[in-house]
Amino acid sequence: MHQAYNQLIERFNKLYRFQHLSAITQWDQSAMMPSGGNQARSEALAELSSLMHELLTEEQVGHWIKEARESADDSITQSSIREMERSWRKASVMPADLVKAQSLANSKCEHAWRTQRPENNWKDFSENLKEVVKLAQEEASIRSAASGAQDYDAMLELYEPGMTSSELDVLFGNLKSWLPETLQTVVEQQKNDSLIASQGHYSTENQKALGLDVMKLLGFDFNHGRLDVSVHPFCGGVPEDVRLTTRYNEEDFVESLMGTIHETGHARYNQNLPEDLRSLPLGSYRSMGVHEGQSLFFEMQLGRSPAFLQLIRPLIVKHLAGGQKNDRFSQTNLEKIYNRVKPGFIRVDADEISYPMHVILRYEIEKALIEGDLLVDDLPQVWDEKMQAYLGLSTGKNHSIGCMQDIHWPMGAFGYFPSYTLGAMYAAQQFSAVKRQLPDVESRIASGDLEPVFSWLTENIWQQGCKLETHELYTTATGEPLNADHFKQHILNRYLND
């Protein structure tokens, strides 16, 4: 076993080193590269990606896994091999022809979507999307045949290993039972609540200085990462060198500040994965949902809480109001700004109460698409019906703010959307566990003592990597399996003072 396992370690180390180059040059592509460099960069990245695919799916890798698994006798090695196999299977199960056909169809659809969306051109878009969906159905049926899971579940597994649609139905069913009504109540309640709008003039320089100060407060390690600008903010790079991006709107500070806090959550997870296991699948992040659980913990549980706003208010006043008293930045007004609820058409702009309904709508639609229960041609109508039912808004024929708004489907990423709302639930459940352990955590946060919170996350989530399956990870960390109650309680507490 040792020999086979050692071969595997060597192979995954090599892949990790190549992944490093891929991650840094992809960050560069978004944050630094002039557009004229794009073709050469894409070709270089495709070459590396195909090399990495070969290294991962070589026949001998399968043999090594089998051999190593048969004689693995401690639980950590068993977990390590389980994650190696997961990674290997995910790549090897797909026939090369289908991978190539998808790569072409998805690129074509995504590329055209970039102009079709602003033109509201559903007709041409839907033709491309049909091909993307058809190939995704093939992918789902191949993956499900190999794993024994249902079609859509096999796609879900790519982003949220271990999650099933029957579990999602329970979790999301819970949300659907109270969330739309709560949303209406909160909107009504906030109607008479006046606030000083956040708009003004805030230089990029000042916003950046504020963002950096808040990142320091949040424990971002600047010796292993940096902050830059990109059109679509993200957290990239590698655990040893996390590249976080944001964007600045000089008329409004709200998005950049909270966006930076959100990405810092992703960043700290990456920076605190188990150092000795980083180069193996075992030391990687657990799932997209768990990743989002960390960013939403930072943004929603911590960032928009009265205690945290109290803590960073002096920094906001310093950088955005030149240190002068300003009613816009009073504690009360900041809380109002950062907890405003307003249902809208666009998912990425949604408040935390509306957001899950955007996700559930997409989950239900993409599941039906993959399982052949919904045709692409019927998508706009179903979208509109669900928008009215869940958020009280009708998209009508404006597809650009309806079913054409997201990049996920054009690029063939079916099964990803649930991660966002799973993340919101993971985040709430984490904070609830922290509060049980540290009843005075809010006053500690307000006074700047964030260490206990970070220690809890480090020990219970970040340092765990993939040692446990997700459900074990949360049961161990929080004492109960993932459920929607903590998210519900969080919403009721924050918005209805329940």
Next chain:
Amino acid sequence: MHQAYNQLIERFNKLYRFQHLSAITQWDQSAMMPSGGNQARSEALAELSSLMHELLTEEQVGHWIKEARESADDSITQSSIREMERSWRKASVMPADLVKAQSLANSKCEHAWRTQRPENNWKDFSENLKEVVKLAQEEASIRSAASGAQDYDAMLELYEPGMTSSELDVLFGNLKSWLPETLQTVVEQQKNDSLIASQGHYSTENQKALGLDVMKLLGFDFNHGRLDVSVHPFCGGVPEDVRLTTRYNEEDFVESLMGTIHETGHARYNQNLPEDLRSLPLGSYRSMGVHEGQSLFFEMQLGRSPAFLQLIRPLIVKHLAGGQKNDRFSQTNLEKIYNRVKPGFIRVDADEISYPMHVILRYEIEKALIEGDLLVDDLPQVWDEKMQAYLGLSTGKNHSIGCMQDIHWPMGAFGYFPSYTLGAMYAAQQFSAVKRQLPDVESRIASGDLEPVFSWLTENIWQQGCKLETHELYTTATGEPLNADHFKQHILNRYLND
């Protein structure tokens, strides 16, 4: 032949794509990366480098070359195969053991040198250097056995293909015959010439804006490149996306401005290599000396000339003097600042008259080291003697500003130094040819009409890539083989009005 040649093209395309990732991540390492990312980055780059070495030296590559060469029937394909073979041979001739031993010894020596140099610790440094020299001697003897060249010439070939030490002896012999005396004359002459010193306060922001404006004037393509900051300025990246760096001293603008002009010369060469051949050795830069010929053309022939200073003076006044009249930035004073001659100990700070003597000294010493005619222990004494003879300065026992000042030997790069002075001669010979073709070139430059100069360079040098050997390239472009006369005439014109 077609099949073998096509295989070669495919292989070199693949190498080019990997080289892209290497170049961008190396730029990032110098210009962006926080220091905590260094170990992971170095490991990732080493993994890629070893992959590329394998891809280049695989046995079949040799067979393809042989087969393709035997049936190549047009001159461009013949040149292409010649350059592929050069690249292949350079890598394949070395035994893996020696490559590994050198990698270890050179890293060790270079790493220790970084602290030994400031401590003036010759004793410990020389122990490491002995091992580096010993291995470089082995390398030279293996390379020379394979190529039939003399030991040192085989090292020279790595940086300046086709150049020999007997040709260098003629070229450098010419310089030695008049340069030290000219240097003394110019120094005497400038002694009574007062100037307003360049020191003041210049914000990084203003210097950067000036640098960008000058780069635009010099035709740098910002759609295929960018300007950033690094401790040691360089021109990196790839032809499709050239990454140029500089550094700013807020007390003095002189170095950053001329450094940016210098690197822009390198950058334009890279950006204008033949686009359809870029991914093959045939479309690469001709040699390190030719590369330096472009940067020194920009810096020395163009940048410090009265005509060019006249052209950019309004930009200097705009960015560094707030648009106000300032005697420091008068035409006369700028010319004096940028043509000041002052022999010193440090090569990288040298003016253009002293510089070749620094290079010749190193050339003579490194040749003797490689050929076993000089022991490392005797290096400091020989250095001091030559410094006195060539520049009238004694290093004494201060090795940190003597034979320990450069990174080249600690890292095992023997044969590189001559490129700097070959570059100065290429640059002068190029400008001389331009002047013959365009007698009014200087007034054109002063008026901002740089296009004829750039067209000449594009057509005669940049677009040629490696189609011709260096001596043919220069004979074709300038009507005569490389010689020292144009450089001499340039120096006499500029500094002694001859």
